[in-house]
Amino acid sequence: MADLPPLREVIARHGLSASKALGQNFLFDEQLLDRIAAIPGDLAGKKVLEVGPGPGGLTRALLRAGAEVTAIEMDSRCLPALAELGEAFPGKLKVIQGDALKLDHAEIMGGEPFAVLSNLPYNVGTALFVRWLGGESWPPLWTSLTLMFQQEVAQRIAATPDNSAYGRLGVLAQWRSAAKMAMKVHRSAFTPPPKVMSAIVHVEPREMPEGVSARMLERLTEAAFGQRRKMLRQSLKGVPGAVEALEQVGIDSQRRAETLSVDDFVKLARILSA
Ligand code: SAM
Secondary structure (H helix, E strand, C coil), X not given: CCCCCCHHHHHHHCCXXXXXXXXXXXXXXXXXXXXXXXXXCCCCCCEEEEECCCCCHHHHHHHHCCCEEEEEECXXXXXXXXXXXXXXXXXXXXXXXXXXXXXXHHHHCCCCCEEEEECCCHHHHHHHHHHHHCCCCCCCCEEXXXXXXXXXXXXXXXXXXXXXXXXXXXXXXXXXXXXXXXXXXXXHHEXXXXXXXXXXXXXXXXXXXXXXXXXXXXXXXXXXXXXXXXXXXXXXXXXXXXXXXXXXXXXXXXXXXXXXXXXXXXXHHHXXXX
C-alpha cells in the first residue's frame, strides 16, 4: 500500500485554501473517508466516477479500496495534488479538469458500468442527482450513487409518504431505484465546517416498472407537489386525464400528494403514458 502524506500537509504544500465560490468543504479524517468508500461494497477492480475530488481525500480512500478512479474536478489548483496521488497508484487514477454538469459521463467512462461516489457542493450535487435519475433510458450505466448532501436533502431523497420531507425528490429517487440514508456526517468533520449537518445517500437502480414514461411521472409529481397543500383534484387539473386516472386506480381525489405512495404515482403515470 502506498504511503501517503497526511491530507493537511498536501493542502498546505499546494496552497489549497478552500474556495467558498466552488463550495469547497474538505474531509481530512481518513477513517471516515474509508468508511464512505466502503458504502457501495467491494470496489476492488471496479470503475468509479468521483465528481469533485478536491485535494483527493475520498479519492485516496477509493484507490486504497482497489477502485479504478476517474475524477472530474473543476478547480485547476487541485490538479498537482491529484497528479501526486496518481503517481502513488500507477494507472489507477485518471483526472479530468472540467465542470461535471457539462460533461458526458457515459462517454468519459468508456461506456462501461461504474459506481459514482462524490462529496460535492450541494447545488451541483442536486442537479447531477436529478440528471442521473432522470431520462427514459433504464437501467443506467451507473451501478450505484453514493453522494453527500445536506441532511435535509438526504431526508427528502429517502422520505416515505405522510412525512413532510416526502416530495418530488423522493418519488424520483424511489420509483425505479432503492434509496437510503447511509451515513450522517457531522458538520465538524469538514474544513471549513458548513452551516448545516450532512448525510450520505446511497442509491441503487431497480428494474423499471413497465409502461411508464419517466417524463410523465415527472410531470405528475411536479403538478401534485407544486401545490402540495391542495387536494389532488385541484393540483392535477393541468395534467390532461390525471383527475380521471385517480378514479381509475381508486384514489380519492380529495387526498393530497404527500399521502400517495411511490407506487400510486407509478400507477397513475402508467395510465397517462398509455
Ligand atoms: N471530495 C473532496 C473532499 O471530500 O474533501 C472535496 C469536496 S468539496 C465539498 C467539492 C469539490 O467539488 C471541490 O473540490 C470543487 O472544486 C469541486 N467542484 C465544484 N463544482 C464542480 C463541478 N461543477 N464539477 C466538478 N467539480 C466541481
